[in-house]
Amino acid sequence: MAEAALVELREISKQFAGVKALGGVSLSIRPGEIHCLAGENGSGKSTLIKVMSGVNRIDGGTVLVDGKEEPALDPRRAIALGIQVIYQDFSLFPNLTVAENLSIGAELREGRRVVSWRRMRAHAEEAVRQLGVALDLDTTVEMLPTAGKQLVAIARALMAQPRLLIMDEPTTALTGREVEVLFGVVREIQARGIAVLFVSHKMREMLDISERLTVLRSGRVVAEGPIRQFDEAAITRAMTGAELDEVAFEGPALAADAVPRLAVSGLSVAGELDDVSFAVGAGEIVGIAGLLGSGRTELALALFGMRPNYAGEIRVDGETVRLDAVRRATEAGIAYVPEDRLTEGLFLPETINRNIVAASLPALSRWGLLRGREADRVAADTIRAMTVATPTGERPVMQLSGGNQQRVLIGRWLLRNPRLLILNGPTVGVDVGSKAGIHRAIRQLAVEKGLGVIMISDDIPELCANCNRILLMHRGRLRGALPSGLPPAEREALLSERLRGLS
Amino acid sequence: MSALASRLRRIDPAIAQLLLLTVLVFAGMSFLEPRRFLRPYVFESITFVAPELGLLAVAMMVTMLTGGIDLSVIGIANLAGILAGMFFHAVGGAHGPGLAGLAAGPVLVGVLIALGIGLLGGALNGALVAKAKITPILATIGTGQIFTGIALVLTGGPAIVGFPRSWGAIGNGTLGGVAVPALVFLLAAGAVWLILARTSFGVGLKLIGTSARAARFAGLRTVRTVWLSYVLSGVLASLSGIILSGRTNAAKSDYGVSYLLQAVLIAVLGGTNPAGGRGSVPGIVLALIALMLLSSGLQIMRFSNFLVDFIWGAFLLLSIALNALRTRRG
Amino acid sequence: MSAAAIPARTPRSGLRALLSRQPEWAVAALALGLMLVIGAVNPAFWEPANLFSLLRANVVTGILALGVLLVMLSGGIDVSFPAFAIAAMYLTIKGMIAVGYDGVVLPFVVATLIGLGLGLLNAVFVHGLRMIPLIVTLGTGTAVRGLLLGGVSASQINIDEMPQRLIAFANTQLLTIGSGDGHVGLSAMVLVYLLIAAGVHLLLRHTLAGRGIYALGGGEEPALRAGFSVRNTRLLIYGLAGALAGFAGLLHGSMIWVANPRDMAGSEIDVIAAVVLGGASIFGGRGSVAGTMLGVFTFVLLTNSLIIMHIDTTWQRVVVGLVVVGAAGITAWRDQRRQRGAGRGVGS
Structure with a gap:
C-alpha cells in the first residue's frame, strides 16, 4: 500500500x-x-x-x-x-x-x-x-x-x-x-x-x-x-446475483404477413421523441435499451397516453388509435408497469386486493355498484395466478417484498386482458430468486396469451435473456436493433459494445 | 370469546375510540343529570337538530378523502334555502295561506331549485379544484364568500321568513314517530356510504386520496372523480340548507356560521384523515351522535352557548392529539 | 465542459423578467389601475379625506396580514388570529378597567404577550402533533373565542368606559389639512404600521431566522439537512403571528373606541384574501412584506371604494370571493407552469 x-x-x-x-x-x-x-x-x-x-x-x-x-x-x-x-x-x-x-x-x-x-x-x-x-x-x-x-x-x-x-x-x-x-x-x-x-x-x-x-x-x-x-x-x-445460464427466450415464429400487436410509425414528441417507428408482434418480447435520457421512458409514457400532443401514428392490432389520455390507452389494451413502483405503481397503505382491482373498477361494477364478491374473487385468482406470496389479500401491499409487489402490479393489468404490456425496469429492486420467476411469468404471458411485450431495462443480461429483439434508443430516436438468434453471452457483449458506442 | 376478541381487534381503532367516547359521554351525562338528561325529549330533539350538521360533516368528509376541504358548504346551504324561499314567495306570495298551503308541485320545484344550487355550486368548486388546480382551501373560501355574497345581494340582508307547510315538514315533521330530518339524513348518509364503499367512484376517490400519482398510472379518471366529489359535497350541503330552512321556517345569508367548525370537527373526530385517503360514513355518524349528546348535556347543565363553542374547539384539538398519538404508536 | 449548457428558464430581461422576479410590481400596477378607474368614476376618491381614511383602514388589516404572511411563508394557513386579536384586546382593556390603569405602552406589551402565548399554542399543535395548520387554527380560534365570550364576558365595553389615553394615542394625527369642521387628518397609526412592517421585513430579509422561514417553506427536509431548527422556526412563526395579532387587536379597539368581544368574526377571510392578493403562495416559500402591504392596500381599496363607485355594499362579499378565487387561480396557474418547466428533461 x-x-x-x-x-x-x-x-x-x-x-x-x-x-x-x-x-x-x-x-x-x-x-x-x-x-x-x-x-x-x-x-x-x-x-x-x-x-x-x-x-x-x-x-x-x-x-x-x-x-x-x-x-x-x-x-x-x-x-x-x-x-x-x-x-x-x-x-x-x-x-x-x-x-x-x-x-x-x-x-x-x-x-x-x-x-x-x-x-x-x-x-x-x-x-x-x-x-x-x-x-x-x-x-x-x-x-x-x-x-x-x-x-x-x-x-x-x-x-x-x-x-x-x-x-x-x-x-x-x-x-x-x-x-x-x-x-x-x-x-x-x-x-x-x-x-x-x-x-x-x-x-x-x-x-x-x-x-x-x-x-x-x-x-x-x-x-x-x-x-x-x-x-x-x-x-x-x-x-x-443472477447466473448467466438463464435460457434465452425464443419467441414464437411470426408469420411475415401477421398484423402486429403494436405498430408505431413516425412517433414524435417535442423535445423527447423523434420519428420513432417499430412494431411488436403477438407473443413477442421487444427490449428497449438506451442510456439515461434516451427517451425510453418517454416512449412508454407516450404509448400510455401521457403525452397527448404526440405526432405520428399508433396502431393496435391494425386499428389506428389516438392515445391522448391514459384511458384511451387502457381501452386500446395497453398496460404499463411503471419504473417507480412505490410512487407510480402502488397504493402503499391499501390492501393487496384493492391494488389488484384498481385499474378494473368500472369492469367489476354493475350499474355503478362494485360487485364486492366478484372483486374479491378475481383478486384471489390473480394472487394465485401470479403466485404472490401472501396468506391473504387483505394485507397492506406495502408489507410485500419488491418481487411480490411487482407481481401485484403485473396482475393488476392482466385483469384487463391487455394486448400490449409495457414493463419499465421490471425487476428493479427485486431479489434474484423472484427475478427469474418474474421473467418466467412474463415469457409465459407472451407465449400463452399472445401478448406483445415491451421491456425497458438497464439490466443488460435481463434484456438479452428475455427479448426476441432488442432495439437501441438514443436521444429520442431508435438507432437500430440487435440481431436475434445469438446466444445470451454473445448478445450481452454486443449490446454492451453498442451502448458504449452511443455515448 | 376469542372469536369476539379477534373481531373486536379488527374494528377500526378510530371507530372503537369513538364508540368508547359516545358511551362515556352518555354515561357521564346520565350520571350528572339523570333526571333531565334521560328523557325522550332530549333524544328526540337531537334527531331534529343533528341532521343538518351531519349532512355538512359528511360533505366535508367526502372532500377530505382526496386531501381537499369544502369551506363553502355553509354558503351553499344558505343560498339554497334562500333561492327556494324566494321562489316560494314569488309563487305563493310573501305571507299568508297562499304561501303556507303551497301545493306539492311547487314545493318539489323548490327542492329541485335548492338541490340544483348545490349541484352548480359544487360543480364550480370541483372545476376550480380539479381542473384549475387551485388549492381547495382558497378555492372554497373564495366561492363560500361568493355564495354568501350572492345570498346577501338577493336578500339585502334580512332573513327570508315564511316557507310552505310541506317544506317545513322536511325540517320539522315526523313520519311514523321518527323525525323527518333524521330520515332524510339516514337516507343521504346511507347513500353516501354505499357510494364510497361500493361504487367504483367511491373506491377510486379513496385511491386518489392515497396517491394521486399512482391513481393516474392506474388509469383512474382523477380529474373527473375529484370534480364529482365536490359536486356531491355541494348537493349534500344544499340538502342541509333545505332542512335548516324547513326547521327554522327562515333562510338567511349568515345562518349556521358556527357549523363550519363543527362539521370539520365531526369529520376529523370521525376518523377522516384531512390529508386524504381515509374516512367513512359510520365514523361520521358516531362522531355526530357523541357530540350531539355532549352538546345537549351541556345545554341541560346550563352551559352558555359560548362555552359550548369553546368545548367544540377544545374537542377538535383533543381529537387531533389523540389521532397523533394513535398513529405514532401504530 | 460548457457552462452555457445550463441556462435558466427565467426570461433575463424585460417586463416579464421583472414580474417573474418581483411580482410585487404586478400588484402595484393593479392598485394603480384601480385607483385610476375609481377616481374616474367618482373624483371624490382623490379627496384627502377619502385617501386618509383608506390609509387608516390599512393599519389593522395590514398588521394582521403580516402575521398571516409569516404562516403562509412556511406553507401553513392561520384562521385563529381574529380570535387571538380580540381576546388580547378585550382581556387587556378589561384588566385596565379592573385595576384602574390608563396608559399606552404597558397595555400594548400585555396584549402582544397574550397573542404571543396563544400563537405558541398553535405552534405546539402544528409542530408537536404534526397536524394540518388549518384544522389546528380552526380549533384554537373557536376555543379561544368561546372561552372569551362564555368564560369572561360577552358584553362590549363602550367609549365612556374605555381607557382614555389609549384612545387618545390611537387617534393621534400625523398631519392635518384644512381647519375647523372641515379639517381632515392622517392617522399616526399608519406610522406604527409602517414601523412594524419594516421590522418584519428586516426579520425576513436580513436575519438567518427569517431566512429559515423561507427555507422551511422551500422544504422541511432540506431545511433540516442544512442545519435549521424546524421546531424553533415554527415557534417563531406562530408566536410572532400571534403577537402581531394581539398588538393589532388592541390597536383596533383603541382606534374604534369600543372593545367588543364579538368583533372581527369572519375577518380572517379578508386578511387571507389580501395576503394571497399580495402574491404569497399557500404552498409556502413565496411572498414578501412589500407584496403583502400592496395586497392589503389593493384589497382595502377595492372593498372600501364600493360606495364611492355607487355599488351597493351588499356586493362586498362577492368582491372578496372573486379576489380570493382570482388571486389563487393566478398563483395556481403560475405554479403549474413552473412545475411543467421543471418537469422537462426528467426521465431515462
Missing part, C-alpha cells in the same frame, strides 16, 4: 429493527480517487452513505479516517473531516435564489444571526468560480433544469472544503449530454485531489468514469476491484 486510505470501513454492520441492512461491509477510499459503489435498490447503499456521513450509528465494525479510528462519527464531525454528501434530491431550496442556496449553509455553520446579502453573494460567486461554471446567481433554483440544480449542489458542497464527495445516484435524472457535463466537472474535482464516491445502480456510466468499483448485494460486498476487471454484464450479475 503506497498511501493510507482516506476513509476506510472495516466490517461495518448495521441493523434496523432487527433487519440486517449491512452485514460486515469493508470498503476503502483512497485520496483523490473516483470510486463507485454499485448495488440495486435495497442492497444497503443508502445505509452505507449514512454511515459515512455520520447520520447512522453503526452496530459493529470501525470507521477510519486518515488511518485514525472515528468511534463517534456524527454529521458535524463528518463534515469537519471533509466528508460531504450530495443527495439524490439535492436538498436545495427551490424558492430561494442560487446565491442564497450556495451560501446559506455557510452562514449557518458560522453561527450568524444577521445575514449580509453582500457577503452571501461574494461567497456564492466564489463557489461558482471554484467550480468553473457560469450560473445565474439571481435565479431561483426551481427555474433551473435538473443538471443546473446538481451543479448548485456540487458547488455548495465544494465550499465546505471536502476531501471526499459522496454523490448519491447523480445521473438518474440527467440527459446523456448532461451526464457528460457532469463527468467533466467530476474530473476537475478529482484533479484538485478530492475523492469522489459515486453511488449508483446504473452501471453504464460507472464504467466511463470510475477507477475502482465496489458492488453491494443484500448488505454485503460481493465484488470489488479496479474497474478494468469488470464489464457491464459482469457488474449487473454481481449486483443481481
